[in-house]
Amino acid sequence: MSAVDPVDAQAMRPPALERAPRLRVESIHHAFGSLVVSDDVSLDIAPGECHGLIGPNGAGKSTLFDIIAGEIIPLGGGVHLDGKEITGEPPDRRARLGLARSFQHNDLFAELTVRENLIVGGIVAHGIGHVAWRALARERSVCEKAEMLAMRLGLEDVLDTEVHTLSYGTRRQLEIALALEMEPKVLLLDEPTAGMSPEETVHIQERIADSPPDLALLIVEHDMDVLFGLADRVTVLDYGRVLLQGDAEEVRASDIVRQRYLGTDPVPTTPVSIPS
Amino acid sequence: MPDRDPVERPFALVVALVALAAWVGGDFFMHEVLSEIAILSIFAMSLSLLVGQVGMVSMGHAAFFATGAYATAALTIHLQWQVLPALLAATLIAALLAALTGLFAIRTRGIFFIMITLAIGQMVHAYLFKARAFGADDGMGGIPRMDLAWIGLDSNEPEVFSASVLIIAAIVWFLLRILVRSPYGAMLLAIHHNEHRLRALGGFVAHFKLLAFVIAGTIAGLAGSLTAQHTAFVSPDLGFWTVSGEVLIMVIVGGMGSLTGAIAGAAVLTLLRHTLSDSSFWQNLGLDSGLASYWQFMMGVFFIVMVVFATDGIHGRLRRLWQSIKG
Numbered sequence: 239m240s241a242v243d244p245v246d247a248q249a250m251r252p253p254a255l256e257r258a259p260r261l262r263v264e265s266i267h268h269a270f271g272s273l274v275v276s277d278d279v280s281l282d283i284a285p286g287e288c289h290g291l292i293g294p295n296g297a298g299k300s301t302l303f304d305i306i307a308g309e310i311i312p313l314g315g316g317v318h319l320d321g322k323e324i325t326g327e328p329p330d331r332r333a334r335l336g337l338a339r340s341f342q343h344n345d346l347f348a349e350l351t352v353r354e355n356l357i358v359g360g361i362v363a364h365g366i367g368h369v370a371w372r373a374l375a376r377e378r379s380v381c382e383k384a385e386m387l388a389m390r391l392g393l394e395d396v397l398d399t400e401v402h403t404l405s406y407g408t409r410r411q412l413e414i415a416l417a418l419e420m421e422p423k424v425l426l427l428d429e430p431t432a433g434m435s436p437e438e439t440v441h442i443q444e445r446i447a448d449s450p451p452d453l454a455l456l457i458v459e460h461d462m463d464v465l466f467g468l469a470d471r472v473t474v475l476d477y478g479r480v481l482l483q484g485d486a487e488e489v490r491a492s493d494i495v496r497q498r499y500l501g502t503d504p505v506p507t508t509p510v511s512i513p514s
Numbered sequence: 515m516p517d518r519d520p521v522e523r524p525f526a527l528v529v530a531l532v533a534l535a536a537w538v539g540g541d542f543f544m545h546e547v548l549s550e551i552a553i554l555s556i557f558a559m560s561l562s563l564l565v566g567q568v569g570m571v572s573m574g575h576a577a578f579f580a581t582g583a584y585a586t587a588a589l590t591i592h593l594q595w596q597v598l599p600a601l602l603a604a605t606l607i608a609a610l611l612a613a614l615t616g617l618f619a620i621r622t623r624g625i626f627f628i629m630i631t632l633a634i635g636q637m638v639h640a641y642l643f644k645a646r647a648f649g650a651d652d653g654m655g656g657i658p659r660m661d662l663a664w665i666g667l668d669s670n671e672p673e674v675f676s677a678s679v680l681i682i683a684a685i686v687w688f689l690l691r692i693l694v695r696s697p698y699g700a701m702l703l704a705i706h707h708n709e710h711r712l713r714a715l716g717g718f719v720a721h722f723k724l725l726a727f728v729i730a731g732t733i734a735g736l737a738g739s740l741t742a743q744h745t746a747f748v749s750p751d752l753g754f755w756t757v758s759g760e761v762l763i764m765v766i767v768g769g770m771g772s773l774t775g776a777i778a779g780a781a782v783l784t785l786l787r788h789t790l791s792d793s794s795f796w797q798n799l800g801l802d803s804g805l806a807s808y809w810q811f812m813m814g815v816f817f818i819v820m821v822v823f824a825t826d827g828i829h830g831r832l833r834r835l836w837q838s839i840k841g
Contacts, residue, residue, distance in 0.1 A: 307714065333716030345714070347707040354515050358704045361697045362715045367722065370698035374515060377697060420715060 260454035267314035277478040285452040290469030298478040336423035348402040356384035359419040407438040526774040545672035552679040558764040558776035560733035566771035569706035574635025578731040580753030582738025597660040608735020616727035639753040653749030769829025
């Protein structure tokens with residue numbers, strides 16, 4: 239398994255997946271001016287599969303995320319969710335179709351409390367955002383679910399604390415909780431454990447591991463232990479191209495990955511930079 | 515959102531009691547002022563929904579105020595409609611204009627939203643200033659007031675009219691309060707805090723914003739219709755951008771994000787204007803009565819003091835006071 243050409247990589251995959259892919263990314267091409275950031279990138283994620291995305295900084299991981307989430311419309315190629323083409327759909331429509339994401343840099347309702355953040359998520363998830371004539375307090379299911387979610391995340395003590403005062407790791411947890419609250423079919427996680435303490439990392443890993451069994455996950459992660467602990471399949475990106483794609487074990491065993499990421503090479507893996 | 519504002523309700527109760535006392539004890543002039551304050555309160559509350567809840571700072575809100583006023587004038591004078599149906603139709607016309615202009619305005623944010631709403635306001639003003647059918651720069655006079663004969667009252671009497679508009683203002687407060695406390699109100703607040711994230715979650719951000727813009731425009735149109743009835747006169751000045759600016763100042767002085775604050779802001783600014791432009795006020799202070807003609811300058815000083823020392827307005831001050839008492 240050292241295919242450099244993504245077309246070959248696709249050909250090497252089993253011809254028919256047991257289940258139709260939840261998310262299919264097909265020959266994505268994108269460039270910012272003359273800088274090519276995605277060059278013929280393809281990947282499929284089946285229901286229940288956790289797909290890892292690795293590559294050095296600037297490999298085009300975040301751009302690919304933005305393309306899948308709809309923040310960027312690619313110059314070429316397509317994105318399909320459950321067999322439905324969504325390449326040109328705006329982000330909010332994709333979200334309603336079942337595509338949720340967490341952001342690399344926490345993107346929360348910072349001046350609202352944890353409870354309020356989860357309630358906002360709950361209102362969107364329940365599709366009651368247009369209800370203007372009934373008090374929110376009457377929407378028991380939304381309010382109770384927010385509390386339940388916070389409890390499951392261990393955030394019950396900070397339920398009524400404004401989010402911007404919380405620690406980075408706690409906000410990170412909330413970021414993921416908000417995405418999961420949408421009960422998505424596909425979840426994109428952009429560096430979920432970046433900047434977290436080891437305990438928090440374990441906690442998040444557990445949360446991700448016990449997400450719904452048919453959820454398709456695409457995860458960018460710099461911590462290789464976390465990544466290979468979760469991922470079933472892995473795609474390696476480099477300069478916008480698919481360098482390698484396959485089962486996690488195969489990728490882990492490959493020379494390129496061992497040299498670059500797993501530290502058998504004299505050049506050590508650079509630690510994750512902690513965003514402020 | 516769970517109620518994080520312990521001040522709003524007692525504040526509203528105090529404002530209501532003050533209004534009631536003023537109405538009971540008021541003379542002819544006081545009832546005129548009360549009507550003016552009630553109408554401007556409705557106008558300010560509508561803008562407060564946009565500015566305080568959604569964070570959309572409009573500088574053209576007077577466009578809908580003027581539209582409501584002119585539609586009432588045109589329907590009652592040109593078409594001899596009864597006032598109540600004219601009021602409803604005028605409100606609807608303002609809503610329509612808000613929907614039409616909102617489609618473009620909500621695509622922008624921040625300074626660009628301010629500029630586009632400013633342009634909308636000035637276009638309405640420019641049209642009214644030139645339109646012969648609506649009296650051009652002379653405006654239109656002789657607009658009747660709502661007919662209350664069916665409950666045995668005459669709305670031409672100041673105390674009857676002031677009571678009517680006060681009641682309408684109270685109804686608007688209640689309806690808007692229901693709205694801001696609803697799931698939809700929470701969505702508006704979420705847009706204010708992080709529009710991008712709400713969109714990523716799948717919220718109908720554009721729909722929510724357009725609806726808020728239309729609701730605000732509708733209520734501003736209602737206030738416009740009432741002001742046309744109050745003064746029996748409409749002029750293009752009603753749509754001028756300074757009117758939008760003044761109502762924005764009312765919202766800021768009252769405290770952004772509070773409906774009751776908008777009412778208090780409207781009251782404070784209206785009373786201040788009447789007081790400072792009254793030459794006997796300056797004489798009683800032992801000063802030159804000519805200072806009265808500088809009332810706009812004095813208002814400017816007041817506004818600077820407010821912005822420097824109380825950016826969160828009257829409501830924000832009260833809330834801090836409450837918090838310091840509590841802990």
